Amino acid sequence: MAVITMREALNQAMREEMKRDENVFLMGEEVAAYQGAYKVSKGLLDEFGERRVIDSPITELGFAGLGVGAAMVGLRPIIEFMTFNFSMLAIDQVINSAAKMFYMSGGQYNIPIVFRGPNGSAYQVSSQHSQALESWYAHFPGIKVVMPSTPADAKGLLKSAIRDENPVIFMEQERMYGIKGEVPEDADFIIPLGKADIKREGKDATIVARSMMIPVAMQAAEKLAQDGVEVEVVDPRTIRPLDTETIINSIKKTNRVVIIEESHAFCGVAAELSAQINEQAFDYLDAPVKRLSGVDAPMPYAKNLEKLALPDVDRLIAAVREVAYLE
Numbered sequence: 001m002a003v004i005t006m007r008e009a010l011n012q013a014m015r016e017e018m019k020r021d022e023n024v025f026l027m028g029e030e031v032a033a034y035q036g037a038y039k040v041s042k043g044l045l046d047e048f049g050e051r052r053v054i055d056s057p058i059t060e061l062g063f064a065g066l067g068v069g070a071a072m073v074g075l076r077p078i079i080e081f082m083t084f085n086f087s088m089l090a091i092d093q094v095i096n097s098a099a100k101m102f103y104m105s106g107g108q109y110n111i112p113i114v115f116r117g118p119n120g121s122a123y124q125v126s127s128q129h130s131q132a133l134e135s136w137y138a139h140f141p142g143i144k145v146v147m148p149s150t151p152a153d154a155k156g157l158l159k160s161a162i163r164d165e166n167p168v169i170f171m172e173q174e175r176m177y178g179i180k181g182e183v184p185e186d187a188d189f190i191i192p193l194g195k196a197d198i199k200r201e202g203k204d205a206t207i208v209a210r211s212m213m214i215p216v217a218m219q220a221a222e223k224l225a226q227d228g229v230e231v232e233v234v235d236p237r238t239i240r241p242l243d244t245e246t247i248i249n250s251i252k253k254t255n256r257v258v259i260i261e262e263s264h265a266f267c268g269v270a271a272e273l274s275a276q277i278n279e280q281a282f283d284y285l286d287a288p289v290k291r292l293s294g295v296d297a298p299m300p301y302a303k304n305l306e307k308l309a310l311p312d313v314d315r316l317i318a319a320v321r322e323v324a325y326l327e
Contacts, residue, residue, distance in 0.1 A: 002185050007040045009151035011117075013158035014041070014078060016187045018048055021076060024162060025052040027063055027082030029119070037082045038118065039178050046109055064115070066092035068097045069110040072112040076162060081117035084133050084171060088247030091136075098167040099142035110165040114125040116158070118174035119147070120212060120262050124306060127298030132263035135170045138240045138272075138286050144168045149214035153182040153237055164193065173212040196243035198250065202232035205256040205320050208247055209274060210236055213260045213311065220316040231320055239269055247273070248281045255286040256323040265293035287323040292316060 001056035018024045025048075028102060032055040035042040045053040058198060067077035081087045087094065098111045121130040138145045146161055147153070148154040154172065161168040165241060199214060200221050209217035217233045224231055230248050236242060251257050257277060259270040270291045275290055295309045 001182045003185050006148075006151045006154050006179050006181075007038060007157040007170070009183050010040050010158055010172065011044070012183070013041060013155045013162070017042060017159055017162045018044070018052065020187070022071070023074060024076045024078065025054065025070075026078045026080065027054040027056055029056055029058055029066060030081050031055060031261065032271060036080070038174070040177070041080070058088050058284045060090035061093060061145050064093040064165070065097065067113050067115075068093055068101070068111060069293055071098070071108050071111045071167075072101065076112045076313050078114045078116060078162065081115065083129055083174070084117055084119040087115065087117070087133070094137070094143070094167070095140050098168075099140050102166070103142060105170050111167045112286065113160045113164050114158070114168045114170050116161075116170035117172065118177075119171035119321055120175075121299060121306070122174040124301055126301040130299035132261070132294070134169075134171055134239050134270075135263060138269060142167070144241065145171065145215055146193060147171045147173075147201075147239060148237065149173075149176070149209075149211050149235050151179065153181045153191060153197070153235075153304065154185050156189055157193065157237060159190045160193050168193070171211070175212055178248050179215070186262070191237070194241035196234055196236045196238075196240045196246035198232060199235050200231070200233040200245070202230040203254055204229050205258065205324050206229045206247070206250045206254045207233045207316070208236065208257060208259045208318065209233060210261065210269075212262055216311065216313055217260060217312045220320065223317060224320060229320065229324060229326070234279055237259065242272075244275075244276050244280065245320060248277065251281045252284045254266055255284055257285070258290045258292060258316065258319045258323055260292045260316055260319075262294050262310055264296055265291055266296060268293060286296065287325065288317050290323050292319050296297040
C-alpha cells in the first residue's frame with residue numbers, strides 16, 4: 001500500500017494499463033506537453049511518446065469522434081475532457097455513436113473507450129463550469145457511468161473501465177484530485193464495475209452518497225455517532241450499472257435512508273434511487289426517502305453563495321435526524 005492523491009492514483013491506473021496493453025492511448029486537450037490541466041497525465045508523454053499521448057485541438061466533438069473510430073478498429077482510447085461541462089459539445093459522439101454502435105451494428109463493433117475528466121463543482125468557477133452531469137449519461141443504455149470517491153477506488157475502477165469492452169463515462173470530482181488515501185501498488189488491482197461499497201457500517205439509517213459527497217457523509221456519520229446514532233454509508237461507485245442489491249440490503253437493515261448528491265434533484269440520480277427503493281423496499285421503510293441535493297439554480301460565483309448551493313455536513317445531519325424522528 002502507498003498513500004497517494006487521487007490524481008496520482010488515476011495516473012498510476014493509466015500508466016499500468018498503457019504498459020499492459022499497447023492499444024491503450026490517451027487523447028485530449030493539454031494531456032501531453034502540459035501534462036494535463038490537473039496534472040493527471042504527468043510523465044506519460046515522456047514514457048509513452050506522442051503517438052500514445054496526444055494533444056488535441058480545442059474541439060471536443062472532433063477528438064471524441066476520433067476516439068470512437070479508433071475504438072471501432074480495435075484500439076482502446078482514453079478521451080480526456082478538461083471538464084465534463086465541455087463534453088456537452090461532444091455528446092452526439094458519446095451517445096449517438098459510442099453508446100449505440102454495438103446495438104446499431106448488430107454486435108459487429110465493440111466500443112472499448114473511456115471518456116474521463118472532472119465533473120461537478122470546482123472552487124468559484126461559476127455556473128458554466130460547475131455542473132454535475134452524471135444523470136445525463138446514465139439515462140442512455142449502452143454506456144457505463146463511474147464516479148470514484150477515494151484514490152483506491154479511482155485506480156481500481158479506472159483500470160476496470162479501460163479493460164471494459166463498452167464505452168465508460170469516468171467522472172472524477174475536480175475538488176478531490178488532492179485528497180489522499182491508501183492505494184494498492186499491485187498492477188493487477190482492479191475493482192469490478194457495478195459493485196457498490198459500504199464505506200461505514202451502521203444500523204440506524206442509511207446514507208447513499210457518491211463522489212464528493214462521500215467525505216461529507218463520513219464526517220456527518222462521525223458527528224452523529226457522538227450522539228449515539230450509527231449510520232451506514234453506501235457508495236454506489238458505479239451509477240450505471242447500479243448495484244441496487246447492496247443499497248436495498250442496507251435499507252432493509254436500517255429502515256431509513258437519506259440520499260445526498262451535489263447535482264440537481266429534478267430527474268437526477270437520487271430520483272431514480274428513490275423510485276427503486278420505493279419499488280423494492282417500501283415495506284422496510286420507517287420513514288419516507290429523503291433527498292438532499294444541490295440547489296435548483298445555476299451555480300453562483302460568489303464563494304459564500306457557492307457554499308450555500310451545495311449540501312454540507314450540517315444539512316445532512318439534520319436530514320438523518322429527520323428520517324430517524326430525532327427532531
